[in-house]
Amino acid sequence: MLRLDGVPVQERFDFWWEAVAQSVVSVDVSSDQAADFWAEMRTLDLGVAQLSRVRCVSFDARRSPSRIRRSDPGHYQLSLTLRGRSGIQQEGREAGLAPTDITLYDTSRTFHAWTVAEGAGSRAAGGSRPSVSDGLILQFPREVLPLSASAAERLLAVRLSGKDGIGALLSGLLHQLIAQPGRRSPSDALRLSTVILDLVAALLAHELDTDASGSLSNPHGVLLMRIQAFIERGLGETDLSPSDIAAAHHISVRHLHKLFQPEGVTVGGWIRLRRLERCRRDLADPLMDDLPVRTIASRWGFTSDSHFNRAFRTAYGASPAAYRRHLREPRDTADASGEGPVPVDSRHADL
Template structure:
């Protein structure tokens, strides 16, 4: 994934705030910035190119910003911006709404409407992640999305939680995504945003079937990932937890080319395989690693591991440091 990094650290102190203001104009949207720390400003930005959009992680000292009608007339990309507050407090006034946001909250704002914003952090720098994309690519009517502009979206459950997790994952581990993943990441982000908006407004019927299926698949897979350590986890329990029939769950996974049981087994094996060679777990007994990932019987774990990777867990642990062990293909 194409990444551009910017930092004030290599600039003369007197030039830093002006330079940062120019960076935010070129990478985000034009605003008027001000800061009580302008004389000794510190900031960094990392911009990830998603083709039809971008994700920017910013760390900076407290600021205020204003997007005026004049700036909108001069330049308006017709974007939505979705912000995840990671550290500090933020506020936004737009569309006659005035809202404060805390760490962990999501907020949505509109490049085509004037706004005023502020960001602060007691004794340190603000950190937030901003996803930016054209309004036209959001798979929901604009009138619905606009109802959540400048409102606090708590990201502690449901689709908002998945959306916040995706932003954190992409921003902290961009090296996990290659050039071929760019379009897929943007699609998942937009589907999760649409699902979040639709559920917050009780307008799930506005999602098309493909959006609903994709969002349901993401939610189910996140649930499975969270419960892999429970050896009692079964496809039936997953279906019941999401108020769907077992047949509906099977259809979701058929679209992924697998079955619910096979997906659970594969995720457990992949988690165990990573832990077997992780430096932090080098002294952890193999049966403990297996139990952590939901394998209650060591012999069964050994058989499943050998079937998947062609070697036993012990052989994998002993040889992985000296070479790559390939996954066995059926």
């Protein structure tokens, strides 16, 4: 828990935003209450993802090109407003958010975000603290979202409902996790992050598939999501090929490759990326420690040990065995293999 109660009043504003830059994202900020600033943040590490609950007085924040150049974590951030009002502008869109509303934005792109505390301008009951906004921020590397980048980008800075359907399931899970953090093993955290990211992808896919305005719906985008879901179900099949995928969706192989061009990856590259991510999840799970690396690779469609080892090292910066071993060691123990620590937020290299 990060609180400002023990920080001198004149230092609180700068102290807080420096801490936010370290744990969430670096922004330029202004606030009418900078001289009497109050905020608190509770953060839950879910391995692949991080969930934070932030209570804060009103502020106005901008992520500028210079901030991005200096520090770019390459994350999506999903915001759920619990109390007060907030908003975000990104990619020419603007979302005004009330309690239960959800929105997605990208830390690698400029944005303008703001919050207005409930009852702003007056003190909370008892007069000890100003009124604050309250919200959850889920952040995760873009590449771990099981949804195409082009599909997700069409929903940046769009208001999504957290009141019903998939949005309500996601909101309820996030709220319950942060309200009752408890102690979880790394494997539990990994499984939770997998469930959460699948719900995020389902929410975005649902919105793209059912939007009636025409501004977001895109037949090619919907087809691409269906194809990616088909690939996800068939990752363990060694003979999964572009021709089979195209035939299953009644399109030509040429059209299939064209659908993937905006993703900056070939069909085969997407299959390898998703297989590698499945292998990484299994290697991180202590319940699968009895399974040899070769078995895990085989169950997700890799038929060559040397090919799998090279691809995994390229994607995650360490061999599969070293990656698994590192996760079982105490944080301050050096990797005996000499390969060094495995990055927590490894970025996928081009495959």
